[in-house]
Amino acid sequence: SQQGEEDPQALSIQEGENATMNCSYKTSINNLQWYRQNSGRGLVHLILIRSNEREKHSGRLRVTLDTSKKSSSLLITASRAADTASYFCAPVGGTSYGKLTFGQGTILTVHP
């Protein structure tokens, strides 16, 4: 199964700033999902973008997908202290279908 690689490993910003996290993967996908994890808790699904979509929005979240570069980005606008968490991407396709795997994630810290 394939896992995504998130970049940067850690990101520290001030409240109100935008946060951008990137994800790269290796093989073709059907969709790519982003998840968030607060410390010591389970992951929460944020958004799914399909391989034929280029951009998707959900509230303050904006996800882009570039299948030619095998990369995705997650933008959180007007960040809040409550956005402090780890963020993971999960590319899905081929042998990874139905069994999501995750990378190390990006640790986002938003300072009040």
Added chain:
Amino acid sequence: ETGVTQTPRHLVMGMTNKKSLKCEQHLGHNAMYWYKQSAKKPLELMFVYNFKEQTENNSVPSRFSPECPNSSHLFLHLHTLQPEDSALYLCASSHNDGTELFFGSGTQLSVL
């Protein structure tokens, strides 16, 4: 609250003990998963069940024994664990196409 409930929330056990982790969902999902999250390592997919049948065993040592009596319940039986098995164990469920995983809050396991 994601609809996936894990018990216990915390567990401390000796290397000779036998214990079980429980996961329950009433979301109508057909697939259930066990993940292991150790410090400074990516989440590791351990087992996948679809319609009560095990479809993935990611080379997990036999001291971890999963059980899925029905689509709503998943157990992880533990025996003769090692200190390196200390981790956060996460259960998740989804429809069988895996388009969105719902995670429980996890069981924080410490093996002494």
